[in-house]
Amino acid sequence: MSPKQKRLLTRIIVALVIFFAIIVVENMGILRDAFGTPGDVYAEFVLFLIPYLIAGYDVIAGAFRGLARGHALDEDFLMTVATFGAFALVLFPHTEPHMAEGAAVMLFFQVGELFQSYAVDKSRKSIADMMDIAPEFANVMEEGKLKQVDPFELAPDDEFIVMPGERIPLDGVIVSGDSQVDTAALTGESVPRTARPGDEVISGCVNLTGKIVVRATKPFEDSTVSRILELVENAAEKKARTENFITRFARVYTPIVVGVAALLAVVPPLLLGGDWADWVLRGLTFLVVSCPCALVISVPLSFFGGIGGASRLGILVKGSNYLEALGSTEVVVFDKTGTLTDGTFAVTEIAPAAGFTEGELIATAALAESFSTHPIAASVREAYGSPLDAARVSDVEEISGQGVAALVDGKSVLVGNGKLMGTRNVTFEATDAAGTVLYVAIDGRFAGHVVIADTVKPQAKRAIADLHAAGVKRTVMLTGDRAAVAQAVAADLGIDEVHAELLPQDKVSQVEALLAATETTTHGKGKLAFVGDGINDAPVLTRADIGIAMGAMGSDAAIEAADIVLMNDNPDDIAKAIDLARHTMRIVWQNIVFALGIKFAVLILAAFGIANMWMAVFADVGVAVIAILNAMRAMNVKRYESR
Structure with missing residues (x-):
């Protein structure tokens, strides 16, 4: 837990202790005995302000900052207006007081904020684990002494030394020394790889057992680790359609419900002569319920968790839009050489x-x-x-x-x-x-x-079986190899359809034909993924709905052309990626249906005066906490790691 989260937790605990102490004092009649009626109501007002301000002073400050910047209709503003309104009902002392509810709304809103912050941090940690692959230095020999320099200072053909336990700072070729190299941070593969003179090694991996001398083949800014970090950092910028919809929905929905709440509080007393306190309370309850924080927090968090979990498996997703599309994949097209076979x-x-x-x-x-x-x-x-x-x-x-x-x-x-x-x-x-x-x-x-x-990769047959088990309706193989060879490989692996003896431009034509057929049969809902080695398949990777590059360690072409990069040379990771994407999308839609269902139900009850402020607290903060906890399940990838 971060220092900021600890401070917020301390404030919440202190505020809760004071809040429940006031509740006990009130229920024991001490305030009524000491101040009489309606003096006890004013005493409650002052006392409940203490936990309210301890817990929520930053929310109130944020609401006023938003007003000053012209961004009023955010969740801080909604909470501030609703809680101010609950305390303002002290002006109607003949009604039941609602200062306790006002303080409770702020308290539980901050509990929701704490859960949100913790969940985001936990999701960020899986991304941060990936960020830790960035090497801090490179060892070079100068005048017979080992010196640590910034990796940016090295150029191609410069030699550097990697000691056991250190990260390899740049892509290169081993000049001397034998070792075992841990590639888990990049590939998710737990088994170390043997590295000998003449072997290529890539930045971000850990040298385990022996000292090696490496000759750089790329500058640091073009190295594998730099490209991957750039990819992960930019992933949040490419939002899924569902995520964009929720953002647009909140922009339209929030002003509407604020307007409805205002009308609900003002119009009936003016036109029908109803009790002002009753209708203002209905409007405030409506306002608390209407806050869309459960959606605007949990949906992006679900995608963020899915992308972070995928990175732990060595599956790099360039944006939540690609994760969403992958979840709708019904056709997977493979290049043969280097993808299903060793090449x-x-x-x-x-x-x-x-x-x-x-x-x-x-x-x-x-x-x-x-x-x-x-x-x-x-x-x-x-x-x-x-x-x-x-x-x-x-x-x-x-x-x-x-x-x-x-x-x-x-x-x-x-x-x-x-x-x-x-x-x-x-x-x-x-x-x-x-x-x-x-x-x-x-x-x-x-x-x-x-x-x-x-030779066919040992995992290829299981990969095809896992794809069919995951709900992929059709698997297709494209190859420039002889038809007899292609048919034999397809029959051995259980692939549904084969197109052989193709030139590179023929592969693009075949993918376009398959795309057209998929759009016709699924009315545009089903997606087509193309899986290639990323080196000579860039045109096809770009043309498909989702381009997946396999075994892409060190391949710039793969990282550039593909939407999803599988760092490990294992075709079974494709089924894992699709399964993970579908799991994430199930969580997203569970949160959308649950949050909207509860909110609309309580909004209707609030409009008719049936729902009180406590129900509003659950419909807002309670739903948000449950949705956040559900979203955190997208980060759990243990079941994939054991496969």
Whole structure:
């Protein structure tokens, strides 16, 4: 609890003790015995002013400041007018006194303010935890001594040292040293990552075990940590439609109810000759009930809590408008490579022909590919797993679009696609295996085939299942890969629809077609989210209702183009994000329905003189406190952390 909150709590406690002491004195008849009638009423007036001013002097001051600045119709003004009016009923001593209610309204209004302040602080803490990733210094070696400098002073290619327990200040590449790096502040991932020379590391992560020397690749202002902090700080500026509606609603609603309260207090006594005290009390009760603080506090707080909770999971949401849209998502479209798959090629099948062994087949293919820089060649060499003797290979010829020919141990070897086999008149057994197929021939004889494929991420299948369980109606995969490969991946993962062999511009066209179909079937209510790696999918990320970038650590393109950034390279975080967004929206609408329902009911009762000031206190402060407590549930993400 902050010092300001502690001071407010102390004032409330002191005021409450005095308030209940006066109630006891009044009920015991001490005031009536001491001052008589109506002197006891005036004594009550003076005594109840004490807890009233102790608790609410800042609210009264705020109301007068608002008047001076031309912003009168805020909650401070409404509370001040209503409570002044309750005390002003002392001018009608023949009626039941209402100073106690006036003091109670101010007291419980401040209790609501305390709850609001605490809830906002708790929500801010999850954002502040994210802000703590900002490094305070960087270690550099100068004249043989370690010196701490401001990270802003370093430039690309400068080297800095990160000791165990320190945050990495800038994005860079490890020059020397081995360590474990904690990325939890950025990704929500609790398992540390191994970092070795040549590995990229990003700012904001914590070096755990060993001293490392890093060469900076970006200035601090362009580093990952700076971009993320900027994103989080600006998130509050992009409000959801629901949030904007509540703001506009309050602007129109408040002047109307103030006018109605004034008419309710003045018109009936003038026209009907009713009792002034009775109708003024009705107007004041109406005024207290009408304060829209439950809505204007709890709705933004719910979104703020949802965004803060998401940041703890490594899910960065650029604004509550995107969180609201994500909650309405019915179609999720995936790019395949780097999103559902690792984006790295690996040998998935080694199938020797009769008369050959697996070891002989992969060794021959690896030797023939030993001089190639192609990623497929690299995956074949990695699958072989042993050092290659370049002296065994000669006369290497790379044939564009087909493969490679070479002499291996004096034997003529061909490694490539079916077209290479056909042009060299090699009879081979074709296969429709999912992936890139390399056929191998030795001295004109077919030796077998090797299949290389982009491996599916281990969490991808569960991610698709979780999306369907979360209520997503359709999952779609877009890829530039061969149709056979795409169909195999989609069938394995349980994806509903596939579009393969697409150029980048074709992906935009497909998303536009899907958007049109979604708007037609859902009448514009259902949203479409596109999930990509954020590097080469910027046009599609921008075109979709919600662009989600995955595995975006260090990717400027992802942070720029996407509306939601999943810092961890885990497709299952998409379902978590959608579930969290829907949970937040349920809380928002619970608060709207509850607050408006109670308020309108008590407003009607107040207009007919049925509701007293105590009911008004509950309809205002009580509803606000309940709505705030409900809004705080949006911050609870423990159930997602355990998944």
